[in-house]
Every structure is written in C-alpha cells, then in structure tokens.
Amino acid sequence: MDELRRAITELVRPYVRAADARALDDPDAELVALGVDSLAVVELIVLIERRFSVTFPSDLLDWSTFRTVTSIAETVVSLGGSAGSGPGDLDRPHSATGSA
Amino acid sequence: MRAAQVTDHDLAHSYQGRPFGPPWEYGGTIVSILRRQVDVLGDAAFLTTATADGETTTLSYRDVNRLSRRVSAWLRREAGVGAGDTVALAPVNDARSVVGILGALRAGCTVLLLSPADPVARLRPQVESAGAKVVLHPPTVSLDPSLASVVLPDPETLADPAWDEPDAPVGPADDAFLIGTSGSTAASKLVAQSHYNVVANAAALRAHHGIRPGERLLGCLPIHHVNGLHFTVLGPLAAGAHVLLAHAFDPFGYPRLLERFRPRIASVVPSLLEALTHTWRTPRLPADFGYFVSAAAPLTAQTAREVSRRLGTRVLQGYGLTETTNFSTTMPPDVSPETYRRLILEADIPSIGTAMPGNEVAVLLEDGRVAEPGQVGELCMRGHNVMSRYAGNADATAEAFRHGWFHSQDLGFAVRDPDDDRLYFVVTGRGKNIAKVRGETVSLEEMERALRAVPGVRDAACVCLPHRFLGDEIVAAVVFAPGERPDVGAALCASFAATVVPRRVLSLDAIPRTATGKILRPRLAEQVAAQLDAPPQ
Numbered sequence: 001m002d003e004l005r006r007a008i009t010e011l012v013r014p015y016v017r018a019a020d021a022r023a024l025d026d027p028d029a030e031l032v033a034l035g036v037d038s039l040a041v042v043e044l045i046v047l048i049e050r051r052f053s054v055t056f057p058s059d060l061l062d063w064s065t066f067r068t069v070t071s072i073a074e075t076v077v078s079l080g081g082s083a084g085s086g087p088g089d090l091d092r093p094h095s096a097t098g099s100a
Numbered sequence: 101m102r103a104a105q106v107t108d109h110d111l112a113h114s115y116q117g118r119p120f121g122p123p124w125e126y127g128g129t130i131v132s133i134l135r136r137q138v139d140v141l142g143d144a145a146f147l148t149t150a151t152a153d154g155e156t157t158t159l160s161y162r163d164v165n166r167l168s169r170r171v172s173a174w175l176r177r178e179a180g181v182g183a184g185d186t187v188a189l190a191p192v193n194d195a196r197s198v199v200g201i202l203g204a205l206r207a208g209c210t211v212l213l214l215s216p217a218d219p220v221a222r223l224r225p226q227v228e229s230a231g232a233k234v235v236l237h238p239p240t241v242s243l244d245p246s247l248a249s250v251v252l253p254d255p256e257t258l259a260d261p262a263w264d265e266p267d268a269p270v271g272p273a274d275d276a277f278l279i280g281t282s283g284s285t286a287a288s289k290l291v292a293q294s295h296y297n298v299v300a301n302a303a304a305l306r307a308h309h310g311i312r313p314g315e316r317l318l319g320c321l322p323i324h325h326v327n328g329l330h331f332t333v334l335g336p337l338a339a340g341a342h343v344l345l346a347h348a349f350d351p352f353g354y355p356r357l358l359e360r361f362r363p364r365i366a367s368v369v370p371s372l373l374e375a376l377t378h379t380w381r382t383p384r385l386p387a388d389f390g391y392f393v394s395a396a397a398p399l400t401a402q403t404a405r406e407v408s409r410r411l412g413t414r415v416l417q418g419y420g421l422t423e424t425t426n427f428s429t430t431m432p433p434d435v436s437p438e439t440y441r442r443l444i445l446e447a448d449i450p451s452i453g454t455a456m457p458g459n460e461v462a463v464l465l466e467d468g469r470v471a472e473p474g475q476v477g478e479l480c481m482r483g484h485n486v487m488s489r490y491a492g493n494a495d496a497t498a499e500a501f502r503h504g505w506f507h508s509q510d511l512g513f514a515v516r517d518p519d520d521d522r523l524y525f526v527v528t529g530r531g532k533n534i535a536k537v538r539g540e541t542v543s544l545e546e547m548e549r550a551l552r553a554v555p556g557v558r559d560a561a562c563v564c565l566p567h568r569f570l571g572d573e574i575v576a577a578v579v580f581a582p583g584e585r586p587d588v589g590a591a592l593c594a595s596f597a598a599t600v601v602p603r604r605v606l607s608l609d610a611i612p613r614t615a616t617g618k619i620l621r622p623r624l625a626e627q628v629a630a631q632l633d634a635p636p637q
Contacts (some may be wrong), residue, residue: 017598018589035598039538039569042351042375058381062352 003083015040027069054083112506171203173261183208183268208268220244220248272296300484302338313340320346330426419452459483480505535564557585577629
C-alpha cells in the first residue's frame with residue numbers, strides 16, 4: 001500500500017469496529033461495512049483536512065468520497081494533497097477546489 | 101375530605117396536586133387520537149419516511165389508520181396475540197415499523213421496544229422478562245435465530261379487517277410501552293410507560309412548542325428510544341403534524357432534507373449539530389425554519405454559538421429520561437434573545453430549560469428539602485409523564501419514587517433569569533456511572549464487570565470521555581495477567597452493541613481504588629488522560 005493510503009488507514013483505524021480491525025489491511029474494503037459510521041466520517045473529514053492540508057469542497061462531501069481508503073486517497077490527491085503534505089509543510093499551498 | 105393514605109408512588113405521579121387517575125385531563129389513548137385525526141385531518145400527511153438515497157414515501161393519517169388496523173388484525177389472527185399480551189419489536193425509522201407499533205397498540209398489546217443493534221445476550225433477558233409472546237422486526241433488521249423472530253409483513257399486502265371491527269379496549273393506566281434502560285449498577289431495567297404517559301407527554305410537547313396541525317417536524321433519531329418515538333412520531337401524531345422521519349442521521353444528506361422538507365422544528369443531539377457545522381460548508385436554512393431541539397447529551401455553549409454563527413438559528417436544549425416518558429424540561433421557544441444569550445450562548449453550562457407542562461421539576465437535597473436557586477442537588481420530577489414503574493422490579497421502583505418524587509440521579513441547580521420569571525434548570529453532572537455512546541446508554545459498571553470476567557484480565561475499569569462527535573467515548577483501562585493479552589473488545593461484543601465497545605484499551609499496572617475497593621474515578625480519569633496524551637513509543 002502506498003504511503004498516502006497507509007497514512008489514511010491509520011487515521012481511519014480508530015473508527016473501525018474492534019472485530020473488523022484486520023479487514024483494514026485492504027485499502028479497498030468498504031468502510032461503512034467496517035463500522036465507520038456517519039459521525040466517524042465527520043471526524044475523519046476534520047482530521048484528513050488538517051493532516052494533509054486540504055479542504056473538501058461541498059460537492060466532494062458525500063459517501064462516495066469516503067467509501068474506501070483508496071477513494072479517500074484519490075480525493076486527497078485530486079485536492080493537491082499527498083503523504084508528504086501536512087500541517088507543518090509550509091511549501092504546499094492549500095487547495096480550495098477539487099478537480100475531477 | 102381526607103383521601104386514603106397517599107403513597108410515594110401516588111405523589112410521584114401527581115401534577116400540581118392533581119393525582120394520576122380519573123378524571124383524566126386528556127381523553128383517550130394514542131390509538132383513539134389517531135382515529136380522531138382521521139376524521140379531522142383525513143388525507144393530510146402524517147409520516148414521510150426517507151431511505152438513505154433520499155427516496156421518500158408519505159402516509160396520510162387515513163393511510164396510517166388503515167394500515168395499522170390491518171397489522172392489528174394480522175397480529176390477532178396470525179400471530180395469536182391479544183389484548184394484554186406483550187409483543188417485542190426491534191424497529192428502524194421506517195413506515196413499516198411505525199405502522200407496526202401502532203398496530204400492536206391497537207391490538208391491545210404492550211410494545212417492548214428492542215434496540216436492533218443489541219446482541220442477543222442483551223435482548224433475550226428483556227424479551228423473557230417482559231414475557232413477550234412474539235418478537236417482530238422490519239425486514240432490514242436481522243435478529244439472532246434463537247429469538248424466533250417474525251418479520252413484520254408489509255401492511256399493503258394484508259387484508260382489511262371488517263370495517264366495524266373495533267380496536268382492543270385499553271385504559272389510560274394500561275401499559276403501552278416497555279423500554280429497557282441501562283441502570284447504573286444492576287442489570288438493565290424495563291421502564292413501563294402507560295397509555296396516559298404517552299398522551300400526557302404528547303399534549304405537553306404540543307403545548308410547549310405550539311405545534312399546529314400540518315406543521316412539519318424533522319426527525320432522524322432512532323425510534324427505539326423515547327426521544328425518537330415520542331418527540332418525532334407519537335407527539336406529532338397527536339398534534340396533527342407532519343413528520344419527516346429520516347432513516348438515520350446522514351451528515352451529507354441532512355442539509356438537503358432541511359431544504360426540501362422545510363420543517364419548523366428539527367430534533368437533534370449535540371454531536372449531530374457539531375457534525376453539521378463541519379460538513380455543511382455553505383449553510384442556508386430555509387426562512388421558515390424555527391429551531392433545533394437538542395437532547396440526550398450535554399449541549400456546549402460553543403456548539404450553540406457555532407449554530408448561531410453559521411446557521412443563524414437557535415438550539416433549544418431539552419432533558420428527560422425514559423422514566424419521564426420523553427422530555428421533562430425544554431428551553432421555551434419564546435425565550436428572549438437576552439435570556440437565550442445568558443442561559444445558552446454565554447453560559448458555562450447551557451440550561452436544559454423549564455419544566456414541561458404535565459410535570460413538576462425540583463432540585464432536591466439528600467434530606468428531601470428543595471435546594472435554593474444555584475444550589476446543586478438532584479433533579480427530581482413528578483407528574484403525569486412519570487413512568488408507571490420498572491416492570492418486575494418493585495424494589496427499584498420504590499427506590500426511584502422515594503419521598504414522592506422520581507429521582508433522576510442527575511445533578512444540577514435551578515436558576516431564575518432576571519428578565520424572565522420562569523425557573524430554569526441546569527444539569528451539572530451525572531450521579532450515575534453511565535456513558536452515552538452514539539446515542540446508546542451504557543452502564544460503566546456493567547461493562548467493568550464484563551471486562552473483569554474475561555480470562556486474562558485481573559482488574560478493569562471504564563472511563564467515559566466526552567467526544568465531540570460521538571457523545572461519549574468509553575476507554576477501557578485493563579490490568580492484564582502477566583503474559584496475557586486477551587482481545588477484550590471482541591469479548592465485550594457478546595453482550596454490548598458493537599458501536600459502544602471501547603476502541604481504545606489501555607494497559608495499567610493497577611486500577612486506583614479506595615481501601616474498601618471503590619474505584620477512585622477522578623484518579624483513574626487522570627491516569628487514563630495521561631496515558632492517552634503521552635507521545636507514542
């Protein structure tokens with residue numbers, strides 16, 4: 001799993017049901033099925049935006065973005081984020097709008 | 101004229117000196133009210149239910165009446181239940197579940213509400229204790245086979261009973277609902293709510309919020325709990341209102357529901373508001389939106405301020421327990437901006453409002469005296485919304501009603517606002533060791549007992565941490581036997597819903613206890629906080 005997906009997996013891990021922790025080894029596992037519910041997704045939005053210095057635009061705030069670790073990673077990349085970007089990374093500009 | 105000896109039980113159920121009993125202030129039951137609504141409102145919309153993808157179905161008062169009569173007939177003929185029997189039902193927020201509940205009440209049954217996510221080890225004792233004759237559920241809920249549950253049929257496929265077949269006769273004092281509550285220490289208790297509790301609560305909601313026929317309310321909280329059931333189903337029914345019952349809270353879809361449905365009142369919990377202020381990036385409430393009613397967990401002033409700043413609206417916090425049917429107090433809708441600012445926006449602890457009509461609320465000291473305004477004591481209630489009893493538990497019932505008040509075990513104080521002569525209440529803490537995780541109440545002591553029973557665990561305790569989006573989070577502090585590291589989370593799943601099982605388990609050398617063995621909870625909380633804050637190894 002690439003670095004970005006690994007980083008996202010670790011952010012998601014605390015929200016996964018205890019019994020389903022191993023399933024998270026697969027970045028394409030459906031997160032809702034693993035117990036990541038609506039309130040967890042809201043917290044993840046905040047954490048991901050902070051961690052990767054991105055801002056999700058309204059049109060990307062839906063369930064398809066947060067379906068799997070991979071879909072989150074792809075969205076983060078489209079917003080200009082990467083495993084290397086983070087709150088301490090001053091070179092990266094914040095990305096305000098996404099692209100398809 | 102001196103009445104016969106008045107008991108604590110009688111006093112706990114009296115409202116402003118008016119005892120619980122005939123002559124009843126509000127006539128009938130929720131079933132007879134439904135029948136009346138058909139005559140008065142007929143084809144007016146009552147219940148719109150929405151699925152996850154936004155598809156909606158709307159039932160009128162006439163529809164719900166017709167369909168629930170079919171369910172009632174089906175129950176009596178096919179399921180073999182009759183008046184006085186108890187049926188268990190694990191509902192979701194769909195039309196079939198609402199119609200199922202009303203159908204069961206029409207058949208003269210008491211409805212035991214089950215939480216669909218509870219493991220069978222938690223459901224079975226409730227079913228057995230209540231003596232439920234049948235366990236029902238909508239098709240989307242799957243229960244353990246050992247419960248031998250029956251799928252609620254689609255009422256559209258059922259036959260109409262004879263037009264003049266009457267509903268089973270039930271009286272106001274008869275049981276309408278049995279609802280499990282997680283007690284502090286003992287096994288969970290079954291709260292018995294009478295038909296009059298239901299009607300009195302519905303009347304209180306209507307009076308307090310000024311709900312008029314045809315008005316729209318938005319609900320999304322689960323109807324297996326009293327807030328979802330009474331505030332967003334039975335209360336609106338009695339008021340002739342139109343409710344949109346969302347299947348669950350969807351942070352992405354909720355703004356669309358507000359925009360499409362344009363409710364005046366929306367039922368929420370604080371974590372839902374927190375989520376909305378984060379995910380609704382360009383919020384715009386319809387002009388005819390009135391306010392949010394928040395319950396179930398403490399609202400923070402910060403959340404209220406965010407809602408004011410970002411959504412431009414107010415949050416009226418309310419408070420109640422299963423034992424008081426639904427809301428015991430709520431902020432009044434006509435509160436002035438100055439009072440709202442003082443008691444909510446700028447308060448250390450936002451107020452839970454004033455006593456609802458139908459119940460009296462008092463802050464009592466340990467000796468039973470009423471506390472002075474500002475003095476902390478226990479919040480107690482008495483009135484027509486107070487539960488009938490804890491079913492099958494006379495001791496717990498007597499304990500709850502001692503001195504003629506229902507004891508909530510929550511601590512707080514009363515305050516008189518300088519501009520508003522009403523008495524407002526503030527909750528300062530819980531006397532009970534419970535946590536509310538994602539809306540489900542969990543007894544910490546029960547979970548601790550379950551942890552200590554896991555092989556390889558020497559000692560264990562649970563800490564309840566406030567969580568912005570989940571309500572509470574439970575962290576397990578465990579003393580493991582040397583060389584042992586059992587998966588305590590997996591073990592807890594046998595008796596607790598997966599959503600409340602601690603996701604963080606800390607290993608401690610010892611649980612801090614007094615000489616007599618009581619857990620020193622403040623010290624434990626400090627140790628846990630220190631471990632959680634410590635940098636990772």
